[in-house]
Amino acid sequence: NAGVTQTPKFQVLKTGQSMTLQCAQDMNHEYMSWYRQDPGMGLRLIHYSVGAGITDQGEVPNGYNVSRSTTEDFPLRLLSAAPSQTSVYFCASSLWANSPLHFGNGTRLTVT
Amino acid sequence: AQTVTQSQPEMSVQEAETVTLSCTYDTSENNYYLFWYKQPPSRQMILVIRQEAYKQQNATENRFSVNFQKAAKSFSLKISDSQLGDTAMYFCALRVGYALNFGKGTSLLVTP
Numbered sequence: 078n079a080g081v082t083q084t085p086k087f088q089v090l091k092t093g094q095s096m097t098l099q100c101a102q103d104m105n106h107e108y109m110s111w112y113r114q115d116p117g118m119g120l121r122l123i124h125y126s127v128g129a130g131i132t133d134q135g136e137v138p139n140g141y142n143v144s145r146s147t148t149e150d151f152p153l154r155l156l157s158a159a160p161s162q163t164s165v166y167f168c169a170s171s172l173w174a175n176s177p178l179h180f181g182n183g184t185r186l187t188v189t
Numbered sequence: 190a191q192t193v194t195q196s197q198p199e200m201s202v203q204e205a206e207t208v209t210l211s212c213t214y215d216t217s218e219n220n221y222y223l224f225w226y227k228q229p230p231s232r233q234m235i236l237v238i239r240q241e242a243y244k245q246q247n248a249t250e251n252r253f254s255v256n257f258q259k260a261a262k263s264f265s266l267k268i269s270d271s272q273l274g275d276t277a278m279y280f281c282a283l284r285v286g287y288a289l290n291f292g293k294g295t296s297l298l299v300t301p
Contacts, residue, residue, distance in 0.1 A: 108287060119193075119280060119291040127287060135288070167234065174287045175222050175241075180234035 079103050083168050083181035090158040090188045098153040098184050100168030106179070108171045109151040113137065113164040114183075120167065126151055127174070158188045191216045193283050195292035202271045203300055209256075210266045210295045212281030222284040223257065223264045228294075229277040237279070240264065271299045 084099045102109065110125035122135030126145040140162060142154040151170075155162060165185050169178040192215045202208035214223070225237040240248045240257050247255050252272075256265045268275055276299045281292040 119293040177236045177239055183232050
């Protein structure tokens with residue numbers, strides 16, 4: 078039972094490049110979400126999904142795109158990376174809306 | 190909108206002593222859940238304790254307990270018999286429906 082798996086662990090991008098952060102869970106969780114963590118800011122919700130085919134925006138969605146084609150996977154796409162997107166990104170999932178979140182180990186992204 | 194406030198950016202405690210981390214929150218909802226998460230230097234997010242708003246009894250997990258004051262919208266975390274391994278960032282979080290809002294965190298240092 079792997080839990081929530083995020084790849085890659087580290088990534089460096091140049092401004093304007095695109096990339097996808099991968100997130101997969103094997104716990105059959107309906108709810109999946111992406112957070113970014115910046116120093117002094119806590120964790121802020123980017124996008125979330127309550128099931129396959131259903132996604133919605135969180136607090137800081139601009140510059141990010143998501144899709145949920147399967148229950149297991151919830152990739153986060155940066156279409157044109159900007160230095161302001163330098164951050165640590167966490168994927169998290171839960172069984173229900175009121176359940177504790179299970180977190181991946183995070184991706185440290187640097188945009189130069 | 191929901192907000193979570195942690196007013197202590199940094200705290201320190203000696204090994205074996207007791208420390209209390211503060212958290213206040215704001216929501217107009219009656220049905221919600223509160224969590225404390227721990228983030229050690231490894232960056233992993235670890236659930237420490239969970240409290241359902243409809244339960245009056247304070248949650249306890251081994252050395253960790255909460256003081257949940259619903260009317261005051263306060264949710265403090267008490268760590269008893271502090272251990273060096275408790276050194277970490279601690280985040281208070283409020284979950285209303287699908288949205289989970291985090292405070293900015295308290296950095297706890299346990300000293301020998």
